[in-house]
Amino acid sequence: METSLASEIHASAFVIDANGELALGQVPFTGISALQSFEDVRRSGLTALSYTIGSWGPTVPLSYESVLADLARWHGHLNRYRDRIRLATRAQDIQDAKREGRLALIFNIQDASIIGSDLSILDLLYGLGVRQIQLTYNSRNLIGDGCTERTEAGLSDFGVAVVRRLNELQVLIDLSHCGRRTTLDAVEISSCPVACTHTAARRLRDIPRNKTDEEVRAVAAGGGVIGVLAVPSFVTDKPRATIEDVLGHIDYLVDLIGVDHVGIGTDRGVSRESITREEYWEWLAPLGFKPEVAPPWPPGVEGFESAAELLRLTEGLIRRGYSVEDTTKILGGNFLRLYRQTLG
Amino acid sequence: MLTREQVQTEHTRFGDLHRRAVVIDAACPLINPRETKKYLPDVHRGGLTCTFATVASIEGAREALSILSAWYAKLREMRQEITLALTADDITAAKESGRVAIVFHFQGGNPLEYDPRLVEVFYRLGVRVLQITYNERNPLGDGCTERTDGGLSKLGLDVIAEMNRLGMLVDLAHAGYRTSMEAIEASRAPVIFSHCNARTLCDSPRNLPDEILRAVGARGGVVGVCAFPAFVSTGAPTVRDLVQHVDYLCRLIGPDHVGLGLDFSTETEEDYEYFKYDPKVYPKPPWTYPEDIAGFSDVPNITRRLVELGYSDEDVMNILGANFVRIFRQVCG
Numbered sequence: 001m002e003t004s005l006a007s008e009i010h011a012s013a014f015v016i017d018a019n020g021e022l023a024l025g026q027v028p029f030t031g032i033s034a035l036q037s038f039e040d041v042r043r044s045g046l047t048a049l050s051y052t053i054g055s056w057g058p059t060v061p062l063s064y065e066s067v068l069a070d071l072a073r074w075h076g077h078l079n080r081y082r083d084r085i086r087l088a089t090r091a092q093d094i095q096d097a098k099r100e101g102r103l104a105l106i107f108n109i110q111d112a113s114i115i116g117s118d119l120s121i122l123d124l125l126y127g128l129g130v131r132q133i134q135l136t137y138n139s140r141n142l143i144g145d146g147c148t149e150r151t152e153a154g155l156s157d158f159g160v161a162v163v164r165r166l167n168e169l170q171v172l173i174d175l176s177h178c179g180r181r182t183t184l185d186a187v188e189i190s191s192c193p194v195a196c197t198h199t200a201a202r203r204l205r206d207i208p209r210n211k212t213d214e215e216v217r218a219v220a221a222g223g224g225v226i227g228v229l230a231v232p233s234f235v236t237d238k239p240r241a242t243i244e245d246v247l248g249h250i251d252y253l254v255d256l257i258g259v260d261h262v263g264i265g266t267d268r269g270v271s272r273e274s275i276t277r278e279e280y281w282e283w284l285a286p287l288g289f290k291p292e293v294a295p296p297w298p299p300g301v302e303g304f305e306s307a308a309e310l311l312r313l314t315e316g317l318i319r320r321g322y323s324v325e326d327t328t329k330i331l332g333g334n335f336l337r338l339y340r341q342t343l344g
Numbered sequence: 345m346l347t348r349e350q351v352q353t354e355h356t357r358f359g360d361l362h363r364r365a366v367v368i369d370a371a372c373p374l375i376n377p378r379e380t381k382k383y384l385p386d387v388h389r390g391g392l393t394c395t396f397a398t399v400a401s402i403e404g405a406r407e408a409l410s411i412l413s414a415w416y417a418k419l420r421e422m423r424q425e426i427t428l429a430l431t432a433d434d435i436t437a438a439k440e441s442g443r444v445a446i447v448f449h450f451q452g453g454n455p456l457e458y459d460p461r462l463v464e465v466f467y468r469l470g471v472r473v474l475q476i477t478y479n480e481r482n483p484l485g486d487g488c489t490e491r492t493d494g495g496l497s498k499l500g501l502d503v504i505a506e507m508n509r510l511g512m513l514v515d516l517a518h519a520g521y522r523t524s525m526e527a528i529e530a531s532r533a534p535v536i537f538s539h540c541n542a543r544t545l546c547d548s549p550r551n552l553p554d555e556i557l558r559a560v561g562a563r564g565g566v567v568g569v570c571a572f573p574a575f576v577s578t579g580a581p582t583v584r585d586l587v588q589h590v591d592y593l594c595r596l597i598g599p600d601h602v603g604l605g606l607d608f609s610t611e612t613e614e615d616y617e618y619f620k621y622d623p624k625v626y627p628k629p630p631w632t633y634p635e636d637i638a639g640f641s642d643v644p645n646i647t648r649r650l651v652e653l654g655y656s657d658e659d660v661m662n663i664l665g666a667n668f669v670r671i672f673r674q675v676c677g
Binding site for chain 2: 113116117139140141142145149150151152153154155156157158160181
């Protein structure tokens with residue numbers, strides 16, 4: 001019964017993964033065909049996903065150059081697979097994609113350090129379609145401190161200028177990987193609501209990558225949205241995470257900040273990884289993950305291994321007693337509202 | 345006051361002392377590939393043995409490399425007059441041969457970008473003094489005019505460990521309070537503040553509170569006093585005001601921990617914007633250095649004033665340069 005209701009909800013809802021991956025030839029999905037990838041999208045019922053631009057990993061460190069190269073690659077994909085995917089630069093594009101039966105892609109960047117100390121690169125990225133920018137990754141950059149940094153400096157003067165420019169440009173500010181002080185500073189300085197597109201509750205799983213109640217409350221008080229992720233070691237300290245752990249974080253956040261401020265940002269692919277454990281580690285090692293929070297192998301949550309299984313999550317929400325209206329909000333209604341408020 | 349010519353010819357106690365001393369200016373933005381020729385006569389008149397030449401500060405790796413390559417061409421061209429110093433012996437040998445020793449100095453860790461391995465690359469290219477930050481935040485730590493006081497990053501710690509391993513002087517001028525204290529603590533070798541004054545005498549974020557001064561002194565470090573007018577005193581400071589900072593530091597941390605980092609510069613409004621100076625800390629240019637300490641050629645006035653104040657020959661020699669030579673030998677070899 002939950003299955004049919006879940007399918008019904010997916011048919012009409014805007015389902016948004018605010019931080020996911022679509023497999024079109026890049027690490028860690030090099031073995032997934034485009035056909036398989038679009039089949040996984042169909043199964044997921046996704047309307048939109050925010051894709052992280054800039055292929056990074058063992059051979060290509062994230063840089064201004066690698067971001068530009070990846071943007072070029074994805075504009076190529078948008079053209080090549082135009083009957084399957086489209087770029088979303090405003091909220092209306094997501095609604096249109098639903099009507100057209102295509103997947104909307106919101107381009108994001110997960111480490112604003114690629115702009116160096118040049119604000120005008122933000123305008124360039126905007127021009128190339130990027131609409132969601134995370135201020136820091138795990139470590140310090142010129143803007144602020146990441147969550148695994150040893151210190152907890154807030155935004156720098158330059159960081160304040162970056163937030164203001166992103167507000168002017170109407171780009172969504174993402175604070176998922178930022179440290180506590182940087183997160184709180186950004187919420188305070190931003191004139192628009194902000195998001196933590198892919199995180200979990202620190203109260204349930206005490207690691208630096210998860211957000212404290214204080215941060216989550218601040219983001220929600222500013223009208224923002226917290227996306228819950230599906231990375232096993234981020235949702236539980238048990239050796240094997242299940243979909244119930246993910247649902248537990250959703251429950252906790254809904255209780256804390258209300259159902260209008262919680263969404264999904266899986267931090268996973270729509271498809272499952274096609275690389276080996278060794279290749280996976282080699283890929284993660286340079287990204288500043290400390291061993292205690294590095295995603296384990298296999299990297300998926302039992303029952304919710306990839307975003308292709310989103311229907312399982314919807315079933316879980318129904319099973320836990322969420323109304324159709326609330327389920328719809330969590331699945332993407334809240335992020336759609338946030339995109340409308342920020343991107344226009 | 346004696347004229348410069350008198351300093352050079354008359355056998356006054358301070359004149360003799362100044363001629364005998366190894367004199368080091370640990371902060372010289374004017375000594376660069378473009379302007380060294382122009383300022384060298386002043387440097388000689390001032391009796392300087394060695395200048396820490398600012399190679400780069402807020403520039404990236406690529407720009408720092410191109411300035412270094414310009415320096416190599418200049419060192420070749422002017423090899424009768426200047427010489428690159430990689431060790432303390434290079435500095436003293438320069439004195440003997442009548443040449444000016446050039447120490448490559450970065451006034452900010454920005455050229456390292458996010459890669460601690462570049463420390464060794466720049467070391468191999470001859471850089472011996474690396475200031476961790478300029479005024480703003482960089483990937484290593486927070487500068488003194490930054491809105492936050494975040495301390496050293498993990499990368500900052502890695503860079504200091506790498507500098508310790510290789511034998512490079514950690515310079516904390518321009519750094520924020522916490523970044524300075526953490527770096528003093530983290531560094532296995534003594535550190536310097538190449539160009540800073542006492543905050544008790546002149547309240548600027550660029551000057552050092554007693555707590556930092558004591559910490560750097562206790563670890564065997566050296567602080568170079570700075571002639572930049574706004575860091576000496578309000579109004580129009582004179583050489584007496586400058587030497588008052590020397591005197592204060594000598595009383596607080598001892599004459600073995602004090603040196604000169606005069607920071608003479610001629611920046612324009614364009615430079616002011618480029619360096620993103622905080623107007624609360626840096627007045628707008630043109631910056632007027634007082635007549636008796638307006639440039640390199642006036643450095644003997646410092647010696648004269650120290651002698652007037654009753655400093656011993658040994659203390660004067662130490663302040664003029666021997667302290668910096670000692671720490672250079674200890675850290676860089």
